[in-house]
Amino acid sequence: MSLAIETEKLTKAYGRKARGIEDVDLAVEEGEVFGFLGPNGAGKTTTVRTLLGFLRPTGGRGEVFGLDIRRESVEIRARVGNLPGEFALEDKMTGEGLLKYFARLRGVRDLGYAHELSERLGAELHRPMRRLSRGNKQKVGLVQAMFHRPPLLMLDEPTGGLDPLVQEEFLDIIEEVKAEGRTVFFSSHNLAEVERVCDRVGIIRGGRLAAVETTETLVDKSFRHVVLTFAEDVDKEPFEALSGLRDLRGEGKRISFTLYDDLDEMVKLAAGHTLVNMEFERPSLEEVFLTYYERENGDGR
Amino acid sequence: MSMSLNRGEKERHTARPVGTLLALVSHTARMQFRSVIIWGAALGLYSAAMVASFTAIEGSAAQLNQLMEAYPKGMLEAFGVTDLGDPANYLHSQVFGLAPLALSFFPILALAGAIAGAEERGTIDVLLGNPLPRWQLVAGNFVAVAISLLEICAVVGLLTWGTAVLMDVELSVREVADAVLNLWPICIVFGALALFCSALFHRRSLAIAIPAFLLFGMYLMDTIGRASEDLEDWRPYSVFKYYGSAIENGIDWTHFGSITLAALVLTLLAALVFRRRDIYT
Numbered sequence: 042m043s044l045a046i047e048t049e050k051l052t053k054a055y056g057r058k059a060r061g062i063e064d065v066d067l068a069v070e071e072g073e074v075f076g077f078l079g080p081n082g083a084g085k086t087t088t089v090r091t092l093l094g095f096l097r098p099t100g101g102r103g104e105v106f107g108l109d110i111r112r113e114s115v116e117i118r119a120r121v122g123n124l125p126g127e128f129a130l131e132d133k134m135t136g137e138g139l140l141k142y143f144a145r146l147r148g149v150r151d152l153g154y155a156h157e158l159s160e161r162l163g164a165e166l167h168r169p170m171r172r173l174s175r176g177n178k179q180k181v182g183l184v185q186a187m188f189h190r191p192p193l194l195m196l197d198e199p200t201g202g203l204d205p206l207v208q209e210e211f212l213d214i215i216e217e218v219k220a221e222g223r224t225v226f227f228s229s230h231n232l233a234e235v236e237r238v239c240d241r242v243g244i245i246r247g248g249r250l251a252a253v254e255t256t257e258t259l260v261d262k263s264f265r266h267v268v269l270t271f272a273e274d275v276d277k278e279p280f281e282a283l284s285g286l287r288d289l290r291g292e293g294k295r296i297s298f299t300l301y302d303d304l305d306e307m308v309k310l311a312a313g314h315t316l317v318n319m320e321f322e323r324p325s326l327e328e329v330f331l332t333y334y335e336r337e338n339g340d341g342r
Numbered sequence: 343m344s345m346s347l348n349r350g351e352k353e354r355h356t357a358r359p360v361g362t363l364l365a366l367v368s369h370t371a372r373m374q375f376r377s378v379i380i381w382g383a384a385l386g387l388y389s390a391a392m393v394a395s396f397t398a399i400e401g402s403a404a405q406l407n408q409l410m411e412a413y414p415k416g417m418l419e420a421f422g423v424t425d426l427g428d429p430a431n432y433l434h435s436q437v438f439g440l441a442p443l444a445l446s447f448f449p450i451l452a453l454a455g456a457i458a459g460a461e462e463r464g465t466i467d468v469l470l471g472n473p474l475p476r477w478q479l480v481a482g483n484f485v486a487v488a489i490s491l492l493e494i495c496a497v498v499g500l501l502t503w504g505t506a507v508l509m510d511v512e513l514s515v516r517e518v519a520d521a522v523l524n525l526w527p528i529c530i531v532f533g534a535l536a537l538f539c540s541a542l543f544h545r546r547s548l549a550i551a552i553p554a555f556l557l558f559g560m561y562l563m564d565t566i567g568r569a570s571e572d573l574e575d576w577r578p579y580s581v582f583k584y585y586g587s588a589i590e591n592g593i594d595w596t597h598f599g600s601i602t603l604a605a606l607v608l609t610l611l612a613a614l615v616f617r618r619r620d621i622y623t
Contacts, residue, residue, distance in 0.1 A: 095467060095621040115475050120355040123471035127623060129464035131373070145365035146472040148358050185468070192355060 045071045045106060045193050045224040046092065052100030053091050062087050062248045064101065069226055069241075071106075071192075074219050076239035076256070077228040078330055084248040085228040086126050089195050093123060105193065119147070122189060126197035126228075128182035136166035136181040140188060147189050155188035161210050176202040183211065187218070194218060196227040200234060212238055232330055236260075244330065263329045266322035267307070268297040272315035283307055356473075363478045370486035374452060378490050381448050382497025385441060389498055390505035392436045396429050397509050403427030416569035429511050433502070434587045438521045441498075442528045442585065446557050448494060449487050449533020454549035456483035457616060458540040464623045480613040484537060484605075488530055495522040517589050524588035527601035528581055532557050534608035541616035 046069035053061035062084040069075045079085045090096045092103055094114025103110040105117040130139060140155050159166055164180035165173060173181070179202045186194060194215075200208045208231075215225055215238050229235050235242060236256055243253045252259065264285075277291030285302025294317075300307055311319065324332075399406060406426045421439065425431050457479065460466035470479070499522035506513035532553045539549035564582035567573045577583040581604075584597035 090467070090621075093471065095470065097618070097620055115473050116356070118471060119473035121471070123467070125464075125467035125471070125623070127464045128468065130468060131463075131465055133373070142365065142369050143472055145369070146362050146474060148361055182468070186471075189355075 043071050043107075044104075045069050045073075046075075046104070046226060048088075048092070048101065048103040050101035051088070051091065051098055051103045053087050053096050054099045060084070060248045061099075062091070062245070065245070065248075065250050067243065067250065067253070069224060071224050072219070072222045073240040074215060074225040074238050075227070076235035076242040077226060077245065078232070078235065078242060079228070079245035080230075083245045085245055086197055087248075088245065089123075089197055089226075089228065093118060093121065093195070120192050122186035122191035122194045124182050124186040124194075124196045124199055126201075128178060130170045130178070130181070132171035133169050135169055136164055136184070139181065139185060140166070143185055144189070149189045152188070154190060155184055158184045158187055158214070161214065162207055174202075176204065176207070179203055180207065187214070190221075190223070192223055194223065194225045194227070196225065198229060199227055200229065200231055208234065260323055260329055263324055263332060264299050264301045265304070266297070266324065267300050268295065268318075268320040268322075269311055269316065270295050270318040270320075271311075272317050275314050279310055280307075283310065358473070359475065359478070362472070362474050363482055366474065366478060366482035367486045367489070370483055371489050374486065374490040377448065377452070378493045378497070381445070382494040383501075385445060385494070386498040386501030389433070389437045389441075389502040392433060393429070393502055393505040393511055393513070394509055395436075396432050396511055399426065399432075400429075400511075414569075420565045420569040428590075429506070429513050430517055430589045431587075433513070433521070434589050437502075438525070438589055439587070441525055442582070443557065443561055445491075445494065445525055446529045446532040447554070449491055449530055450536040450550055450553050450557075452487045452490070453483060453533045453537035454540050454546050454553075456480070456487075456537060456540055457612075458544055458549045459546040461544055461622050462546050466621055467623055470621065476617050477613040480537065480541060480609060480616055484534065484609045484612075487533055488526075491526055491530055491533070495525050498522050498525075516592075520593050521589035524585065524593050524598065527598050527605065528585050531581060531601050531605040531608070534605035534612070538608045538612040538615070541612040541619075544622050 046067055048065050048067040051065040052063050055061045065088060077085050087096065091098050092105060092110055094110055106120055108117050110117065140152060144152055162180045162183060164184050165177050170178060183199060186196060200211060203211065212234055218225055239256050241253060241255050242259055244251045271294045274293050275296065277289060277296050280286065280296060280298065281289055283306055285300055287299045287301065289298040290296065403426050410426065421435055499518050503515055503518040535553040536549050539552050543549060560580035561582055563576050564580040567577035581601060584601060586594055
């Protein structure tokens with residue numbers, strides 16, 4: 042399977058004041074939807090801007106569709122639809138004017154798909170940018186990134202400012218893009234949407250890639266909220282000794298906790314009593330994500 | 343599930359250098375059209391007013407020239423006043439000698455905004471998200487502004503010549519064409535300097551301030567150099583020395599070409615500098 046994005050120890054240092062990215066190793070396969078997560082300043086935008094040639098890497102290497110990010114950035118951008126995090130346009134331009142201009146830059150003759158996308162997202166193409174709300178500007182931004190059907194979409198916070206119905210429509214479009222075999226690389230704060238559409242997720246923390254997993258694995262590997270209900274009152278103290286246990290609460294027949302380690306030891310301990318019910322709750326991606334950051338701040342496990 | 347780009351897809355998503363440059367130039371020039379009308383009308387109407395005012399002083403030119411003799415010779419030379427009874431000399435001293443000081447701000451403002459301004463507005467990432475080489479952003483903006491500047495000169499020329507015909511002032515098409523065309527290289531060179539500063543620094547204010555400072559500095563250097571023999575040696579360092587009075591003497595094509603070449607060199611330097619640096623938003 043060929044790679045849409047591949048980086049090896051990709052580094053961008055800004056100097057002493059600002060943190061960039063360090064030794065980022067990424068491999069995004071063609072046809073997958075890859076979610077790139079991290080809070081503001083973690084290095085998401087720096088990674089995207091370095092891949093597109095807006096920033097010169099200070100170390101490592103990177104390729105998009107096998108094209109070198111240092112030497113072949115124009116060819117890369119011909120294959121990428123980009124939505125920057127801070128989408129801004131000249132105030133006097135209309136969305137329609139922008140699409141016609143970008144169509145000329147890309148040699149696209151038919152704006153049919155652009156108009157279809159605009160209609161689905163409810164983008165207002167005939168009003169100047171200065172008269173559009175943030176959400177409406179974002180819709181135009183999404184259309185300009187997607188209208189030429191690029192093999193790779195790089196979207197930085199794509200649903201920022203969009204209302205829930207439009208967010209839903211956007212996610213449907215992403216699923217269609219994926220079904221066509223095209224690749225999507227997007228950063229987001231909205232973990233619910235990442236969980237819904239992404240095949241894999243990368244978590245960036247302090248400029249370094251902390252984890253890359255399939256969305257499912259990331260969630261499965263992390264922790265479980267466990268609720269045990271017994272036939273009679275149980276002493277919760279033996280459970281406190283379990284490794285990787287946190288937030289233990291117990292009252293009478295029912296105890297609950299969060300378990301970060303293997304289930305085996307816990308199951309064996311629970312089996313010493315008459316177990317009536319055992320509930321496992323998968324954490325949301327948001328909880329998993331927060332755990333990574335708690336670890337960084339040193340107040341986690 | 344996944345598939346590699348097939349040949350057709352690859353061809354469809356390939357950079358088209360000539361197409362992008364043409365699209366950039368035509369789009370930028372079109373976006374500047376309103377500015378062209380405003381600048382052309384403002385400067386052209388001022389010039390037309392000066393042509394019209396010439397008819398009022400024409401009859402008393404001899405007395406005015408006599409009055410001028412009372413002024414220090416150096417001062418008259420500094421402002422290029424030799425014979426107020428000659429419409430060409432009158433227009434040079436009242437309009438075309440000073441016009442570069444105002445008109446240069448059109449290319450300075452436009453080209454300072456091309457890179458540093460677009461970074462400050464945050465619009466550069468969207469534009470460069472397209473397969474547009476960085477050198478084309480520099481060259482395309484320069485060419486578009488050069489065309490717009492030429493259009494402004496044409497509007498100024500038309501208003502000046504049209505008024506001369508209406509008011510029966512003796513001014514040929516050739517004289518007016520030379521005067522307005524001669525504005526082009528001196529204005530575009532300051533624009534090219536703004537473009538270079540815009541590519542070098544990340545701040546639009548610097549890309550405006552530096553050429554503006556040099557514009558006024560060079561104008562003063564040339565004006566004072568003409569008035570004072572002690573400072574005459576400094577004049578070659580001012581681009582205004584090579585500007586001359588095209589409405590009276592025609593265009594000096596050597597100077598015209600040299601100044602244009604300087605503008606092209608600055609644009610090339612801007613492209614080289616911009617090629618290597620990070621883009622901030």
